[in-house]
Amino acid sequence: MCGIVAYVGEREALPVIIKGLKRLEYRGYDSAGVALINGELQVFKKKGKVTDLETQLNEQELKSNIGMGHTRWATHGEPNDTNAHPHYSLDKKLAIIHNGIIENYASLKQELISKGHEFISETDSEVLVHFIEDIKANNNCTLVEAVRLALTKIIGAYAIVIMSQDDTNTLIAARKGSPLVIGLGKEEFFLASDATPIIEYTNEVVYLNDHEIAVIENNGLKIKNTEDTPMTPYIQTLDMELEAIEKGGYEHFMLKEIFEQPRSVLDCMRGRLSATDARLTLGGIREYAGALENAERLIIVACGTSWHAGLVAEYFFEEFCRLPVEVEYASEFRYRNPVIKEGDVVIAISQSGETADTLAAIELARSRGAIILGVCNVVGSSIARASHEGSYTHAGPEIGVASTKAFTAQLTVLFMIALRMAQRKGTITESKFREMLVEMENIPNKIEKALKLNDQIEYISDLFKDKSNFLYLGRGYNFPVALEGALKLKEISYIHAEGYPAAEMKHGPIALIDEEMPVVFIATRDSSYEKVVSNIQEVKARKGKVIAIVTEGDKLINQMAEFVIEIPATNEALMPLLSVIPLQLLSYHIAVMRDCNVDQPRNLAKSVTVE
Ligand code: G6P
Numbered sequence: 001m002c003g004i005v006a007y008v009g010e011r012e013a014l015p016v017i018i019k020g021l022k023r024l025e026y027r028g029y030d031s032a033g034v035a036l037i038n039g040e041l042q043v044f045k046k047k048g049k050v051t052d053l054e055t056q057l058n059e060q061e062l063k064s065n066i067g068m069g070h071t072r073w074a075t076h077g078e079p080n081d082t083n084a085h086p087h088y089s090l091d092k093k094l095a096i097i098h099n100g101i102i103e104n105y106a107s108l109k110q111e112l113i114s115k116g117h118e119f120i121s122e123t124d125s126e127v128l129v130h131f132i133e134d135i136k137a138n139n140n141c142t143l144v145e146a147v148r149l150a151l152t153k154i155i156g157a158y159a160i161v162i163m164s165q166d167d168t169n170t171l172i173a174a175r176k177g178s179p180l181v182i183g184l185g186k187e188e189f190f191l192a193s194d195a196t197p198i199i200e201y202t203n204e205v206v207y208l209n210d211h212e213i214a215v216i217e218n219n220g221l222k223i224k225n226t227e228d229t230p231m232t233p234y235i236q237t238l239d240m241e242l243e244a245i246e247k248g249g250y251e252h253f254m255l256k257e258i259f260e261q262p263r264s265v266l267d268c269m270r271g272r273l274s275a276t277d278a279r280l281t282l283g284g285i286r287e288y289a290g291a292l293e294n295a296e297r298l299i300i301v302a303c304g305t306s307w308h309a310g311l312v313a314e315y316f317f318e319e320f321c322r323l324p325v326e327v328e329y330a331s332e333f334r335y336r337n338p339v340i341k342e343g344d345v346v347i348a349i350s351q352s353g354e355t356a357d358t359l360a361a362i363e364l365a366r367s368r369g370a371i372i373l374g375v376c377n378v379v380g381s382s383i384a385r386a387s388h389e390g391s392y393t394h395a396g397p398e399i400g401v402a403s404t405k406a407f408t409a410q411l412t413v414l415f416m417i418a419l420r421m422a423q424r425k426g427t428i429t430e431s432k433f434r435e436m437l438v439e440m441e442n443i444p445n446k447i448e449k450a451l452k453l454n455d456q457i458e459y460i461s462d463l464f465k466d467k468s469n470f471l472y473l474g475r476g477y478n479f480p481v482a483l484e485g486a487l488k489l490k491e492i493s494y495i496h497a498e499g500y501p502a503a504e505m506k507h508g509p510i511a512l513i514d515e516e517m518p519v520v521f522i523a524t525r526d527s528s529y530e531k532v533v534s535n536i537q538e539v540k541a542r543k544g545k546v547i548a549i550v551t552e553g554d555k556l557i558n559q560m561a562e563f564v565i566e567i568p569a570t571n572e573a574l575m576p577l578l579s580v581i582p583l584q585l586l587s588y589h590i591a592v593m594r595d596c597n598v599d600q601p602r603n604l605a606k607s608v609t610v611e
Contacts, residue, residue, distance in 0.1 A: 002085075002099035002609075003027035004180070005197045006068035006161045006171050008216055009188020013067030014057065016190070020197025021050045021069045023245060026399050026599070026606040027099075027193060028073025031084035035095040036064035041165035043095055045070075045084035049600075066169060068161045068191070070097040073605040076105070077122030086163075087126035089133035090117050093165040094143070096132075098125035099193060100157035100178040100609060108153075128154065132162070144215050147172050151213070151226045157356065157609065159208075161191055170217040173208065174226075178609045179354050179382060180208040182221065184235065189216045193607075194378065195238055196245045196397060203238040207380045236380065244396045252598045254400030254492070258584050259451060262444040264395040264405040265577065268412040275437040278430075280420045284391045288345075291371045292417075293424045295345040298323050299338075299370070301330040301361040302349040303608065305403035305487065309410035310349050311480035312576050316415055319573060320422035330361035331611065342369035348390075349414070350374070351398055351406035352607040353381020360611065362386055375413050377406050391417060400599045401606045402491045404584045407484065408447070408577050415440065415574070439571045443578070446568040450581040453565055457582055460547060460563050461589035464518050470495060471509055471544075472583070473502040474522035475532055481522050481576045485583030492601045493591040502528075502535040515543040520586070521561070522579045525551040526572040536560050547586075549579050 003024025007013045017034055032053040033045025042062075046053045050071055070085035077083035086095040102108070105124035108131050113119070117130045128150065136146035143164055151158075157177030164170060173180055173191050183190030183198030183205050190198045191214075195205055208214055211226045223231040250256035273280050285292065292298075298317055300310035307329060314325040328338075330348075334357060340346075346365040350358045353376035362372045363386060374387030377395050384390060393409035419436055422428035428436075464470075470489055474482035483499035490497050500509050502521065513519065519539045523532045533556060536546055546561040551569045558564050565582045591598045 002073050003071040003193045004068070004097045004099050004159060004161055004191070005193070006097070006173070006191040007188070008066040008169060008171050009185060010065060011188065013064045014062055017067050017069035018050060018054050018057070020192055021071045023196040024193055025050055025071050026401055028071050028605045029600050030074045030079030031072045031081070032070065033084045033086050034067055034069040035086040035097070035163050036062055036067040037163070037165065037168045038062055038064050041093060041095055041163060043086045043088060045081060045086065047080050047084060066163065066171065068097050068163055068171070075101055076124045083121045083123050085125060087121060087123065087129050089129045091133065094129055094133055095163050096125055096129035097161050098128060099159045102128055102154055102158065103156035104154065124156075128158070128160070129162070143167065144172055144213065147174060148213055148224075148226055148228060151176070159193065167217065170215065172213065172215055174213040175208045176210045177356065177359070177382075182206040182208060182214055184221065187219050189221060195240060199238060199240050199245065200242050203240070205236055205238055206233040207236070240397070245399065252400065252588075252592075254402055254404060254588055254598050257398055257400050257405045258581070258588065260396065261405050261408050261581070262448040262451070264409050265412050265447060266444045267394045267396070268409045269416070269440065270394070272416060273437060273440060275434065275441045278434050278437060280416055280423065280437065282391050282416060282420055285373060285389050285417065288371050288373065288389045289424065291343065292345050292373065292421055295323065295343060297344060298325045299340070299344060299346045299365070300325060300327045300349065301333050301346060301358055301365070303330050303355050303357055305407050305484060306349040306351060306410060308480045308484040308487070309407055309414060310347070311483070312411055312477060313347070313414035313418065315477055316418035316573060317421075320418045320428050321425055322427045328361070330355065330357040334361040334364050338364070340365050340368040340370050344370045345373060346370045347373045347375060347414075348383050348387060349410055350381070350383045351377045351403055351410070353378040353383040354607045354609050355383070356609050356611045359383055359386060373417075375410055377409065399606075401601055401604050402488055402587070402598070407580065411577050412440070436571065436573070439574055443570065443574055446570060446578055447581060450567045450578050453567070453582055454585055456565065457585040458589045460565070461586055461593060464547070465590045465593040467516065467518050468496060469512065469517060470497040471512065471517060471519045472497060472499040472522070473505055473519060473535060474579075475502045475528040476526060477572055477576050478522035478524065478526070478579055481579045481583065482520075484580055485520060485522070485587070488584055488587035489590065491604060492587055492598050493594050493596055494602070495590065502532050505535060506538065510538065510542065513539055513542040513544040515545070517544045519544045519546050520583070521546060521548045523548045523550050523557055524567065524575050524579055525554065525569065526575060533557065549582050
């Protein structure tokens, strides 16, 4: 994680960097810092949020047309002023910002200490800039060459930017494993971890690839790889509006993103699904559509909320395609010795497209002959590029750390992939296929309706906001939704919450139930409805407080539960797209009422580019 941003051009660099860092703060917010050339190479850094740094900098007269900044999610060394980036070299003529982890930093540090280097921070990043300095001195080479040589000896992941007091118009950047985008303006250049700090200035960008070094000097960009071969920059035009990355009148990004879901789900289906024409086209999966159709098993890898989307997708593929599916935490999968056969298909789900574990999992699977299909939200992201083919979710930028609209867009894409495959395989009848398309097309309107429950949910949130534990229960398609509801609450309100399959409750969690325990049931009318009703009764018999998400018009549960939240009816398979909405709102309101930082919850980051 960590966010990095840099600028060189005619403008004052500092405001561009501070604004950029605020946009990247979802990547980490333990500390922030900038480097500028103000007569000499100066570094300013501070523990805390970007605004804390900004307040400190506002008191000073700082002018520079070049600069770089960093917002940190701590890996090596606790969050404090010293460990904040940028870091100086020993002679203070170089400074570095770094996103990633240098795994062999300890041995490099020892070697450098033996040569007289002194380190101020506990970070791996400081070691890297000293290492570059050392190589430059020993080889009497240019800084770019020293960077290149250093990178050939580094183990780990990085996106770095380096500034030098001796080359006051030069930015050197490189990446391996952590993202870096270069924005090309008119006689100005931007560097950032994603395009959000860049988009208001230019939509022409170059995504740096792994093992590439970008040198921006004399108003020009040159790229080479770490083997010293010049590379031709591939310029892309981004299709992203500035409004999409601003709050647009909402108090928090998370609330904005929850309310965007009717639109984001529609955007996700746009041009792909038409019930009228009984058509489902996935432009991103063409060459490998046959591979998926003929696959004997499917492996889904993901982390966090994306993993929950994968669990729902398991039911889609089993039900519609009759295909065996395994859903794996990417972090576990990559460190086992997974059995992968030539022709197995792996679907990697990732909002950011940068999650290190998911990326490593697909690299492993790919090296063993699997076909990789990516389901990513961020266009041009590492996972999207490391996949053979895939489908973007097109949910627009998701900035709140707790994922909401990305989840429903992932479900939409995965549903479409499964349904299309089922059609090709002949495992679904034409009438069922059409029925599902019609139902999917109705989902955005039904989400809109579910969002009207906001006031009721805010009222319920107020009654439960001071509880210390919550249990979320659901069955079938609603079981992953129970997990997701619990995760949302944990992430942003710091209340302990667990999600369970409702029937498993009696094998353990039932012991937790007393009059203090709120139990959120997702009890919509589906094939396990009667069973869930029995589970509700089991909770009531132990005096638990039941909040039930039910299908509109449900009378039975109304008589048992303390609170019922009625959502529109839909097909069982599509219910997660609706039943998750009240759970997102419940966690949001509880977190706001507990005065938690909803968009930037403690210890979390949106894009986890470290393992
Ligand atoms: C982090 C985020 C979660 C997200 C997970 C996976 O933990 O805080 O919201 O679900 O990473 O991220 P991805 O970008 O791969 O979906």
